[in-house]
Amino acid sequence: MTGLCSGRVTVVTGAGRGLGRAHALAFAAEGAKVVVNDLGVGVDGTGGAAGPAHEVVEEIRARGGEAVAHGGDIATADGAASLVATAVGAFGRLDTLVNNAGFLRDRMLVNLDEDDWDAVVRVHLKGHFLPLKYAAAHWRAEAKAGRAPEARVISTSSGAGLLGSVGQGNYSAAKAGIVGLTLVAAAELGGYGVQVNAIAPAARTRMTEQTFADTMAAPGPGGFDAMAPENVSPLVVWLGSAASAGVTGRVFETEGGRITVMEGWRPGPTADRGARWSPAEAGEAARKLLADAVPPQPVYGAR
Template sequence: MKKILEGRVAIVTGAGRGIGRAHALELAAQGAAVVVNDFGVSLAGEGDGETPADSVVAEIEAAGGRAVANGADVADFDQAEAMVRQAIDTFGGLDVLVNNAGFVRDRMLVNTSEEEWDAVVRVHLKGHFAPLRHAGAYWRAEAKEGRQRAARVINTSSGAGLQGSIGQTTYSAAKAGIAGMTLVAAAEMSRYGVTVNAIAPVARTRMTEGAFDTSAMPDPADNSPVVAWLASEEAGDVTGRVIEIEGGKVTVENGWTHGPAEDLGRRWETAEVGTRLRALIEQAPAPEKVYGS
């Protein structure tokens, strides 16, 4: 059977454990050379002294694949640039970026500290932006030199970012931001041959075990075949999509779309807003319930 990623080079961030590890193993099994990034932190983002990326690299190499470990903090702009450069210098280029790294510090909104907000938004939102910024600059330069690559970006959003999740205001906001970033990046980068999509994975991981009953949740590896296909040259016509994956169920999310509207052709008067806006809301579908509500 042909390996759909043969000859391609990928970076997977947060690939030392859980969903990221499964992605790295699947991409390698499909023929990609993989930069396995992991900063080696606890569930809350604190340093734990472990080097799980090395173990994943060893697994890939034992199976006959090619991989190299990377310990960058993906939200550090310079370290993210060096990670992209490592892929290029080690394997001769870069074709795929899978942004997956993140951690949680769950709190109800009124109990969330400024430090917790900053840390979670930094790792998820800036941790997606920084690698994407540097990979995108490389792909733009390649395209301008007549070497356009069939480049692919797969970001990681969440149902928490799409529908919201009680006790996860910060995480939900960051994941919603990633969905928005995906849409804009897909539009901006298409001229360079780059597709940008996001997944919203459902899986039993360190991040979910403390927050939910995970006994019936799917395995992390259930998400990875979709990522591998999105990373392939075959997927060049799919971009700007957010895809939720729950075991064997795959859902293409609709996201924000324009709903019922009324144009008065003039400025609205405050006194008429209530009646008219309620009429529009009655015509619109009810929003999906926030997780945990």
Template sequence: MAIVTGAGRGIGREHALEFARQGAKVVVNDLGTGRDGSGRSGGPALEVVEEIRDLGGQAVANSDDVADWGGAARLVKMALSAYGRLDVLVNNAGFTRDRTLVSMTEQEWDEVIRVHLKGHFLPLRHAGAHWRERSRSGRVVDARVINTTCGTGLFGGVGQGNHSAAKAGVAGLTQVAAAELGPYGVTVNAIAPVARTRMTEEVFAAGTDGPEGGFDAADPANVAPLVAWLGSAESAHVTGRVFEVEGGVVSLADGWRHGPRVDRGGRWEPAEVGDAVAKLLAGAAEPGIVRGT
């Protein structure tokens, strides 16, 4: 049984459909907002539910706000009430408010951090509490969480300081959650997808998807097989990882690690630091290129 947030359109919709094809019962969560975050409608989630039912699967729609404490709690309770269990949580909901840092408003910062970062934490918190309770009561837990970061969270993106900060936070949260929930039988991984969605439709303009009838590398359905596998029993040995996925390419993102070091054996003098930093940089790999530069 799987919860997929932000599943009314784009990548989340494809996740929900793929889980249904694999035999999972699905809670399709989506606020049904406009691209700018305005409005609210249960229509998109209900449409996906109908698609799943047409496939012969089972699904229910949920329009709670996953960045609201009560909304996230109701989402988890709905899954347990409808199907009696929760095996997979896919955190996918989000939107963008792109603007350079010196032009960004406080509201644009807060909205993106809230939806992406808090919208990951709250479902994870309530689902994690459920799994901890089951584990402590002696019942077997074999559950999966798949979070959604992105390339801007891993490498940065010009004009996306709010989105980059939120998605970098998701990557860090994934590692913490993997460590904390692992003892209860839960694995936690993240994906960094590249695909055509409402947020990226300008990037993937018409005519950039390859020859007619050929493989569409920007199709959001390309992301779903990896997520379905990460939600399966076969992935039980994989946790705390971030996977990049684009078209037919899957790669493992390698996060922060301790690099070269210089030990003076005591406190540094400011005049000595420059030479030490030069040695460190000479032995280090170049940082990733910020997107948009």
């Protein structure tokens, strides 16, 4: 390894398993000191155990790295505040926040309970907002004290948040919200030395084992396992390092050996008559514009 993150302190939420675990190990391998956050819940967010976070900490230490566990609920103010305090208390600083924690409660919209909506939006969207809020407050204070940080935030969206996914209305809405939050945070925090980006990863984890059931068999040519979560982590580590200077407010899709810069909403065909349209005229104009527009990509799972 190159020591890309030597001297930096990184917090990773949801780091007990899957993508979060891969990120934590990858940051440690590049010299970062890591706070491993995880509640140890099931794939649907129920239950909880301290074991997964401590197991990852022990893995990092066994490889010669430094890490501490944090078992707080980052979708609460107390849990998010203590997450930042743990990094500063254990290692004296905070440089990178990787928001990754989440779970699924998939249902078609007509069968989606209010509790399942609230739970998924809470852990994904609120669980991004609160750690970001408290980390940003810390970095703002550092900047005002004359200690300008080279701080980094990596948010975790999804293809479901960019395109939508049938049966995942709650998850898709939360992941789309994370993109909006990322763009606002990048604009608001840049003056304090904070860069904020998002990834939309695809990898084999507990949350995606059904989605990728057909691609979970043997590795491809050369033994490359395209769905391994470890494939996503190199980009996250780079985004979380000082080497990514100048990169902010971006969304990257990443899967296997592929990295794509997602370009988001941009103005397409436009009509302006300089006066109010009637409903019929607005409809006629809209149909003409749609005929000239690029068709949207299909929603995941749509027939």
